[in-house]
Structures are given as C-alpha cells and as structure tokens.
Amino acid sequence: TQLLEQSPQFLSIQEGENLTVYCNSSSVFSSLQWYRQEPGEGPVLLVTVVTGGEVKKLKRLTFQFGDARKDSSLHITAAQPGDTGLYLCAGLSASNYKLTFGKGTLLTVNP
Amino acid sequence: GAVVSQHPSWVICKSGTSVKIECRSLDFQATTMFWYRQFPKQSLMLMATSNEGSKATYEQGVEKDKFLINHASLTLSTLTVTSAHPEDSSFYICSAIPPRAGGFSSYNEQFFGPGTRLTVL
Numbered sequence: 001t002q003l004l005e006q007s008p009q010f011l012s013i014q015e016g017e018n019l020t021v022y023c024n025s026s027s028v029f030s031s032l033q034w035y036r037q038e039p040g041e042g043p044v045l046l047v048t049v050v051t052g053g054e055v056k057k058l059k060r061l062t063f064q065f066g067d068a069r070k071d072s073s074l075h076i077t078a079a080q081p082g083d084t085g086l087y088l089c090a091g092l093s094a095s096n097y098k099l100t101f102g103k104g105t106l107l108t109v110n111p
Numbered sequence: 112g113a114v115v116s117q118h119p120s121w122v123i124c125k126s127g128t129s130v131k132i133e134c135r136s137l138d139f140q141a142t143t144m145f146w147y148r149q150f151p152k153q154s155l156m157l158m159a160t161s162n163e164g165s166k167a168t169y170e171q172g173v174e175k176d177k178f179l180i181n182h183a184s185l186t187l188s189t190l191t192v193t194s195a196h197p198e199d200s201s202f203y204i205c206s207a208i209p210p211r212a213g214g215f216s217s218y219n220e221q222f223f224g225p226g227t228r229l230t231v232l
Contacts (some may be wrong), residue, residue: 008224011138012171033220035223040202040224040226040228041225041226042115042117042204042206042223042224042225043155043204043223044221044223046212047224049221055126060204086152088154088155092219094219096160097208097219097221098142098145098157098158098160099145099206099221101154102154103154103183104153104154106152
C-alpha cells in the first residue's frame with residue numbers, strides 16, 4: 001500500500017510569516033499533486049510535479065519535488081489570510097489514475 | 112475548462128432513506144470518474160472508481176450494495192447512498208479525468224466537483 005505522510009497536520013501563523021508543508025511518500029508515484037481546499041468546496045489543483053528535483057513557483061507558493069521523487073514540499077512566503085485552507089498532497093498512480101491523498105495540512109493565517 | 116458539477120450541493124434526509132448524488136462533467140467527456148468521502152477536518156478517502164458502461168470498482172471496506180454507482184453516460188455518474196444512517200453523514204466529492212487531447216491536462220489530472228454535504232438525521 002502506497003502511503004503519503006504529510007506534516008504538519010495543523011499550522012496557525014500570523015500574516016506575513018513564511019511556512020513549509022512537507023509530503024513524504026513510501027514509494028514513487030507517477031506524479032505528485034498539491035491541492036488547496038476551502039471549507040464546503042472541492043479541492044482545487046495548485047500544481048503537478050513530475051520530474052525529480054523539479055521546482056515550480058505559483059506567485060508566493062514554491063513547490064519542490066525531491067530527486068528521488070518520493071518527497072515534496074510546499075513553501076509559502078509572506079502568508080496572507082486568503083491562504084487559509086486545507087492543503088493536500090496526492091500521488092497519482094499511472095496504472096489506474098487513482099489518487100492517494102495525504103492527511104492534509106490545515107493552515108490558518110491570522111490577520 | 113474541465114468543469115465538474117455536483118447536485119445537490121447539500122441534502123438532509125431521514126435515517127433509512129436513499130439519497131442520489133449526481134456528478135457531471137460539463138465541458139468534456141469522462142470515461143472514468145471517482146467518488147470520495149471526506150469527514151470533517153480529514154482528507155479525502157477514495158470510495159470507488161466509476162467506469163462508463165461497466166461496473167464500478169470499489170475500494171476495500173466500501174460496501175458496494177450500500178453505495179450504488181451508475182455511470183450511464185460519458186458526462187454523468189451517480190452515487191446512491193441506500194438506507195442511509197447517521198454514520199453516512201459526510202462530504203461526498205466526485206472527480207473526473209478529462210482527455211489529454213482536449214488540452215485540459217497533461218498529467219491525467221483529476222478535476223473535482225464542489226462536493227455534496229449529506230446529513231442523515
């Protein structure tokens with residue numbers, strides 16, 4: 001069984017602070033995806049990382065994929081209250097297109 | 112593009128009744144859709160894979176006779192929670208994979224519906 005460990009599970013910070021969320025897999029997926037979910041809504045895809053060592057930036061969000069393609073991180077610079085939400089990493093299986101989700105990181109950014 | 116809708120957005124029902132939730136891909140055809148369940152402050156748990164024209168594939172521990180899935184067309188999958196009980200109360204989310212040829216996605220990414228909040232009294 002492929003597992004995704006995500007940490008921290010909860011994070012409460014002040015506006016303007018930086019933070020990093022980690023996602024570690026027990027095995028290699030074909031790709032790894034990061035989602036953000038707001039209460040009462042479905043997850044929204046932020047980024048897909050595929051290549052080991054890959055770094056992608058989305059405004060104040062920086063996503064890294066480890067060389068071994070088993071770990072990833074999401075770094076947010078100068079967090080804002082609008083960044084509040086549940087951040088989920090998910091590994092995609094190429095054989096059946098199934099997504100395995102980590103437990104998520106519930107981020108609260110206080111003004 | 113790649114929009115997935117769900118209906119209803121929320122439903123309240125009495126224990127013992129059945130509830131049907133629809134998942135539609137609005138601007139693409141999807142041979143495969145997925146159904147997830149999410150409890151408060153928890154992650155998404157895959158329930159089943161819905162395949163157009165064939166039987167759904169259920170994850171271990173999910174009762175196929177309780178959660179009936181019908182993927183009758185390339186744009187519609189339905190999940191029916193039969194004889195619902197309070198412990199079935201949850202947030203149910205579907206997703207669909209658009210075809211690569213449509214330019215929606217390069218990595219077989221799933222696009223998620225907005226979810227359906229089910230409360231069983």
